[in-house]
Amino acid sequence: MTAALPPDTLIDALPETPPGAKPRPSRTGLTATGVRKAAAKSGRTRAREFAVQALYQHLVGRNAANDIDTFTRDLAGFHKADSAHYDALLHGCVNESAALDALIGPLLDRKLVEISPVERSIMWIGAYELQHCLDVPWRVVLNECVELAKEFGGTDGHKYVNGVLNGLAPTLRASEVTADRTAGKVK
Numbered sequence: 001m002t003a004a005l006p007p008d009t010l011i012d013a014l015p016e017t018p019p020g021a022k023p024r025p026s027r028t029g030l031t032a033t034g035v036r037k038a039a040a041k042s043g044r045t046r047a048r049e050f051a052v053q054a055l056y057q058h059l060v061g062r063n064a065a066n067d068i069d070t071f072t073r074d075l076a077g078f079h080k081a082d083s084a085h086y087d088a089l090l091h092g093c094v095n096e097s098a099a100l101d102a103l104i105g106p107l108l109d110r111k112l113v114e115i116s117p118v119e120r121s122i123m124w125i126g127a128y129e130l131q132h133c134l135d136v137p138w139r140v141v142l143n144e145c146v147e148l149a150k151e152f153g154g155t156d157g158h159k160y161v162n163g164v165l166n167g168l169a170p171t172l173r174a175s176e177v178t179a180d181r182t183a184g185k186v187k
Contacts, residue, residue, distance in 0.1 A: 137176070
């Protein structure tokens with residue numbers, strides 16, 4: 001058993017950064033576990049997060065969009081979300097669910113019923129935004145959906161969501177995708 005050091009010497013006993021080693025860079029915008037800090041999230045990002053949860057309720061519980069909307073607006077933190085964007089996503093995805101399924105269906109490697117409701121909700125959001133939210137660049141749509149899948153989806157769900165939406169983007173945003181590829185911004 002070792003003797004305990006007096007409290008004022010404990011700090012001196014901690015190892016310092018080795019000579020020549022660079023200090024660890026700041027992880028601005030991330031928590032200690034690497035998750036984005038809540039303060040760094042935009043209103044639209046928060047709207048997407050609430051929309052994923054609402055669409056999940058629609059898919060799994062078969063709840064009506066208006067009932068889900070009422071429930072979701074009472075959740076903690078909703079006041080920080082862009083409510084207009086949330087409305088567009090929830091009601092737009094529910095109203096156009098068959099058309100959105102028809103868009104993503106051909107890009108799937110399995111039957112639509114075998115897709116996780118979380119990933120399906122996120123793909124609906126991505127397809128809807130690619131189609132209707134032209135003020136949001138297509139790469140931002142993909143990135144936001146990948147981040148949603150990392151936060152809410154299965155282990156590798158983000159890879160699947162990225163693959164499907166990356167395959168859909170050239171169809172729904174042909175000129176924008178072509179311009180980015182020509183400029184060398186994406187492959």
